[in-house]
Amino acid sequence: MNSNRSSRRRFLKQTAALAGVATGAGLAVRGQSAQAQHLHGELPRRGARYTIDHMTHYTPLQDYAGIITPASLHFMQQHSSEFPEIDVRQHRLTIHGLVDRPLSFTVEELKQLPSVSRIHFLECHGNSSPAIHGAGDPNLGLPVQFIHGMTSCSEWTGVPLSVLLKEAGLQKEASWLVSEGGDAGKFSHTLPLAKAMEDVIVAYGQNGEPLRVEQGYPVRLVVPGWEAPFSVKYLTHVKVVDQPYMAWNESMNHSVTRPDLRDKARWYHFQFGPKSVVTRPSAGLEMLRGYAQITGLAWSGAGVINKVEVSTDGGGSWKEAKRHAPVLPRAHTRFTFDWAWDGQEAVIQSRCTDEAGEVQPSLAELSKDWGMHLEDWKKTPRPRAIHFNAIQPWKIARDGSISDAMFA
Numbered sequence: 001m002n003s004n005r006s007s008r009r010r011f012l013k014q015t016a017a018l019a020g021v022a023t024g025a026g027l028a029v030r031g032q033s034a035q036a037q038h039l040h041g042e043l044p045r046r047g048a049r050y051t052i053d054h055m056t057h058y059t060p061l062q063d064y065a066g067i068i069t070p071a072s073l074h075f076m077q078q079h080s081s082e083f084p085e086i087d088v089r090q091h092r093l094t095i096h097g098l099v100d101r102p103l104s105f106t107v108e109e110l111k112q113l114p115s116v117s118r119i120h121f122l123e124c125h126g127n128s129s130p131a132i133h134g135a136g137d138p139n140l141g142l143p144v145q146f147i148h149g150m151t152s153c154s155e156w157t158g159v160p161l162s163v164l165l166k167e168a169g170l171q172k173e174a175s176w177l178v179s180e181g182g183d184a185g186k187f188s189h190t191l192p193l194a195k196a197m198e199d200v201i202v203a204y205g206q207n208g209e210p211l212r213v214e215q216g217y218p219v220r221l222v223v224p225g226w227e228a229p230f231s232v233k234y235l236t237h238v239k240v241v242d243q244p245y246m247a248w249n250e251s252m253n254h255s256v257t258r259p260d261l262r263d264k265a266r267w268y269h270f271q272f273g274p275k276s277v278v279t280r281p282s283a284g285l286e287m288l289r290g291y292a293q294i295t296g297l298a299w300s301g302a303g304v305i306n307k308v309e310v311s312t313d314g315g316g317s318w319k320e321a322k323r324h325a326p327v328l329p330r331a332h333t334r335f336t337f338d339w340a341w342d343g344q345e346a347v348i349q350s351r352c353t354d355e356a357g358e359v360q361p362s363l364a365e366l367s368k369d370w371g372m373h374l375e376d377w378k379k380t381p382r383p384r385a386i387h388f389n390a391i392q393p394w395k396i397a398r399d400g401s402i403s404d405a406m407f408a
């Protein structure tokens with residue numbers, strides 16, 4: 001093997017590993033395991049061996065300011081144990097299937113087409129999984145990064161997918177798309193045509209630089225506001241079809257049974273509901289008496305965040321937080337709330353309302369919606385759940401330590 005290539009690959013592997021560890025070593029963080037960056041909604045028992053078929057890095061939500069996640073800190077979920085090595089001059093994106101003219105583009109050709117730059121969050125459908133919440137277990141005292149850090153927000157630059165589809169000419173029966181990536185498993189996902197025509201981007205740029213290998217270099221889909229598995233990385237093919245498909249990951253990996261559906265799985269989960277989380281102060285950080293700025297992020301698949309409220313008394317009372325500009329549709333919104341901690345036990349949390357008027361649910365409300373009882377969450381292992389957007393309470397103890405009170 002060409003030695004340049006293999007050393008580059010080694011370098012990427014090392015930086016990938018480092019990104020996970022270094023980003024976990026934030027200010028006064030405690031109680032996290034070095035293995036935590038390899039979890040996907042499930043926690044290893046202490047000392048237990050476990051295997052993975054994919055790699056995950058979590059964004060250190062507690063450690064950056066504003067709404068743009070630095071590209072080096074973007075979360076990453078890769079359903080194979082290696083990144084593909086793609087030669088950008090060879091890479092092609094082919095649009096085929098129910099079109100008048102199948103088309104094939106190099107990345108250079110894509111860059112010559114009309115472009116857009118838009119700020120959007122991505123979020124894994126399994127982010128904030130109930131299984132990852134600690135409920136006071138000192139071994140599971142994970143910081144916000146490892147509970148909610150499978151979401152990030154970037155400025156994405158690329159060509160609207162609608163431009164490519166119109167250029168290819170859609171046939172009458174066209175109603176769905178199947179997108180395929182160029183990684184080892186050929187990660188594939190179905191997408192309704194209507195969404196593709198609305199706001200999906202074939203992105204080659206992220207925060208002013210080319211996509212990183214972790215994010216799908218040289219080109220990926222960005223499907224705003226919908227669960228991130230739709231946003232296929234290393235994009236090689238978009239096939240126009242006349243019905244939804246069940247790609248392997250959709251059916252074997254990403255379907256979750258729900259009690260409200262009598263333990264059947266829902267076929268597709270698309271848009272995310274309203275969600276917010278206080279990123280500071282949060283589990284693992286130390287609380288000091290006196291002035292404390294409470295800050296966090298709020299987002300929704302439905303559009304902009306119209307309101308964020310904060311409670312410092314466990315949900316007894318709520319006050320409106322300040323939303324900082326820019327407040328953009330299907331993007332993270334930064335909020336802050338001025339507070340002073342008096343040294344007494346307190347539970348702090350945030351909830352948001354999106355432009356559709358939907359309010360982020362409490363755990364009790366979410367459980368009711370899903371046909372579950374609060375007691376169900378106490379089962380071991382906890383029930384699997386995706387699109388988990390319950391209000392996140394952080395408990396501050398008198399000694400200033402902060403813990404995850406979701407299931408406490």
Ligand SMILES: Nc1nc2c(c(=O)[nH]1)N[C@H]1C(S)=C(S)[C@@H](COP(=O)(O)O)O[C@H]1N2
Binds near residue numbers: 182
């Ligand atoms: N080609 C390809 N695309 C993919 C994946 C993958 O493994 N391969 N993972 C999907 C999943 S499950 C998620 S959550 C997002 C993660 O995007 P990110 O790694 O850029 O954060 O990419 C999606 N697109």
Ligand SMILES: [Mo]
Binds near residue numbers: 077126229
């Ligand atoms: Mo994911």
